[in-house]
Amino acid sequence: MIHPITVNNISVSYDGHEVVKDVSFSFGSGSLIGVLGPNGAGKSTLMKAMLGLIHKDHGEVKIGSETVDSMRKKIAYVPQRSNIDWNFPIVVKDTVLLGTYPKIGLLRRPRKADKEWAMECLRQVGMESFANRQIGELSGGQQQRVFLARALAQKADYFFLDEPFVGIDVSSEEIIIGILREMQANGKVIFVVHHDLSKVKKYFDGLILINKELIDAGPTNKVFQSSNMAKAYNREFMIDGLEVSM
Amino acid sequence: MEFIQDLLTYGFLQKALITSIMVGIICGIIGSFIVLRGMALMGDAISHAVLPGVAISYMLGISYFYGAVFTGVLTAFSIGAISQNSRIKNDSSIGIVFSAFFALGIILITQAKSATDLTQILFGNVLSVRSSDMWLTLIVGAIVILVVVLFFKELLVSSFDETMAAAYGLKTRLIHYAIMFLLTLVTVASLQTVGVILVVSLLITPASTAYLLTNRLSVMVVLAAFFGALSSITGLYFSFLYNMPSGPVIALTATAIFMLAFLFSPKQGIVVGMFRKKFKRKSITGATN
Ligand SMILES: Nc1ncnc2c1ncn2[C@@H]1O[C@H](COP(=O)(O)OP(=O)(O)OP(=O)(O)O)[C@@H](O)[C@H]1O
Ligand SMILES: [Mg+2]
Numbered sequence: 001m002i003h004p005i006t007v008n009n010i011s012v013s014y015d016g017h018e019v020v021k022d023v024s025f026s027f028g029s030g031s032l033i034g035v036l037g038p039n040g041a042g043k044s045t046l047m048k049a050m051l052g053l054i055h056k057d058h059g060e061v062k063i064g065s066e067t068v069d070s071m072r073k074k075i076a077y078v079p080q081r082s083n084i085d086w087n088f089p090i091v092v093k094d095t096v097l098l099g100t101y102p103k104i105g106l107l108r109r110p111r112k113a114d115k116e117w118a119m120e121c122l123r124q125v126g127m128e129s130f131a132n133r134q135i136g137e138l139s140g141g142q143q144q145r146v147f148l149a150r151a152l153a154q155k156a157d158y159f160f161l162d163e164p165f166v167g168i169d170v171s172s173e174e175i176i177i178g179i180l181r182e183m184q185a186n187g188k189v190i191f192v193v194h195h196d197l198s199k200v201k202k203y204f205d206g207l208i209l210i211n212k213e214l215i216d217a218g219p220t221n222k223v224f225q226s227s228n229m230a231k232a233y234n235r236e237f238m239i240d241g242l243e244v245s246m
Numbered sequence: 247m248e249f250i251q252d253l254l255t256y257g258f259l260q261k262a263l264i265t266s267i268m269v270g271i272i273c274g275i276i277g278s279f280i281v282l283r284g285m286a287l288m289g290d291a292i293s294h295a296v297l298p299g300v301a302i303s304y305m306l307g308i309s310y311f312y313g314a315v316f317t318g319v320l321t322a323f324s325i326g327a328i329s330q331n332s333r334i335k336n337d338s339s340i341g342i343v344f345s346a347f348f349a350l351g352i353i354l355i356t357q358a359k360s361a362t363d364l365t366q367i368l369f370g371n372v373l374s375v376r377s378s379d380m381w382l383t384l385i386v387g388a389i390v391i392l393v394v395v396l397f398f399k400e401l402l403v404s405s406f407d408e409t410m411a412a413a414y415g416l417k418t419r420l421i422h423y424a425i426m427f428l429l430t431l432v433t434v435a436s437l438q439t440v441g442v443i444l445v446v447s448l449l450i451t452p453a454s455t456a457y458l459l460t461n462r463l464s465v466m467v468v469l470a471a472f473f474g475a476l477s478s479i480t481g482l483y484f485s486f487l488y489n490m491p492s493g494p495v496i497a498l499t500a501t502a503i504f505m506l507a508f509l510f511s512p513k514q515g516i517v518v519g520m521f522r523k524k525f526k527r528k529s530i531t532g533a534t535n
Contacts, residue, residue: 051413072415084407088282089457089466098403102414107396134461
């Protein structure tokens with residue numbers, strides 16, 4: 001059962017400076033949602049706050065009627081920049097296998113089925129031939145694809161992907177969007193921070209547009225208007241022009 | 247081998263052997279996580295900070311174990327408290343706390359004038375291991391191995407990617423302090439064998455050697471345990487035959503093994519790297535000729 005995610009009046013500040021202000025929205029099961037806004041708009045901060053990874057000044061996040069804390073095993077998160085040691089003694093397939101840990105739970109080991117599933121996820125992002133490479137011995141885009149594979153391996157219901165396509169080539173991006181679309185059709189809720197405005201209509205059926213405050217949130221057609229975009233990016237926008245350039 | 251003969255004859259030597267093997271193993275295991283989490287300095291700090299605990303225990307006439315664990319844990323929390331509640335960076339707060347504890351320990355121990363003298367605690371004397379010390383080490387060893395085996399998954403994911411671990415609900419703070427606690431236990435168990443000053447060598451060096459040799463954490467932990475045990479057996483051998491303090495011998499053995507890996511490891515070794523470069527250059531010039 002996949003529930004709607006509701007964000008109620010969240011504010012976050014760093015050292016007394018408010019960077020996300022009174023943001024509220026709600027998206028139901030089966031949504032692929034783009035999170036848009038200029039650099040420094042608070043997109044990453046909003047995601048971390050939704051996940052309870054940083055302190056909120058106020059506000060709450062509900063999944064159905066549950067708290068995020070009680071739903072953690074059903075949540076997958078790919079941060080904008082992974083804060084990891086790239087020389088860590090771990091190879092690609094074992095990195096993806098980490099995605100199965102939440103469901104395996106304490107005191108049990110990954111089994112053959114888990115390992116096969118990890119390989120399958122690696123195949124989905126087209127990285128199976130790198131399975132035995134040490135994680136640091138990959139290009140930036142390849143590393144990003146491994147982390148996406150790990151998120152897929154989590155079999156989560158709720159996905160939080162912070163700029164997952166940075167450094168990823170066009171064909172891999174389309175494959176991954178295809179996977180996300182399929183998951184959406186199965187009722188999952190997927191948030192994706194994304195900067196390429198030309199893809200917005202093609203990729204997302206819902207949008208969150210923020211620039212510190214929420215500009216608008218809802219179905220793409222409603223939110224993706226030149227007046228809204230102008231407010232978020234502080235400049236004129238030709239939405240029709242963007243459509244043509246798709 | 248005369249040493250083996252003696253080993254079979256003398257009970258104290260058997261105790262020393264069992265203890266030093268176990269110390270080497272658990273230092274290698276915990277050391278692997280310390281190295282990967284970038285907490286080498288923390289290992290040094292805790293090992294020095296157990297000294298006042300040892301002194302107080304002697305004064306109170308209780309086993310040095312309790313006092314040492316107490317000040318070790320206190321140190322871990324003090325360091326955490328300072329670096330989280332001020333702008334002081336972690337390595338500086340480690341420096342501040344452990345030097346204070348160590349200084350206090352030296353004063354207390356010289357005042358206590360206890361049965362065990364300062365050099366023995368500082369540099370280790372593996373031949374003075376008593377039955378109770380051996381059992382303490384074996385119990386600590388069993389705890390450490392059990393925890394690492396049972397929670398290997400959680401230790402792996404939280405050491406590699408703390409954000410992911412926290413996002414799926416692992417208590418990463420708790421894991422940090424659990425590792426600090428195990429580190430304290432291991433340090434205390436190693437006191438007799440390597441001594442306060444050089445515990446860090448047995449924690450860091452075998453684990454670093456293993457780090458150069460593998461791309462899998464489980465293999466790294468096993469290799470580190472093996473190198474640790476090898477180093478401490480060598481330490482025992484020399485201190486028995488040539489009457490040397492065991493700590494420094496152990497440290498130097500660990501370093502010698504490290505140097506071998508550093509020079510000759512197939513992936514990271516600098517000698518192998520030089521050969522590879524030379525070979526490449528040759529094949530390139532060969533190709534252009
Ligand atoms: N750890 C931090 N400490 C202090 N300020 C921060 C921190 N992280 C972000 N900020 C500030 O908060 C604001 C929002 O940052 P955030 O990373 O959420 O932006 P973003 O929308 O994700 O930007 P980008 O598109 O560049 O990723 C920025 O003004 C940034 O300078
Ligand atoms: Mg961001």
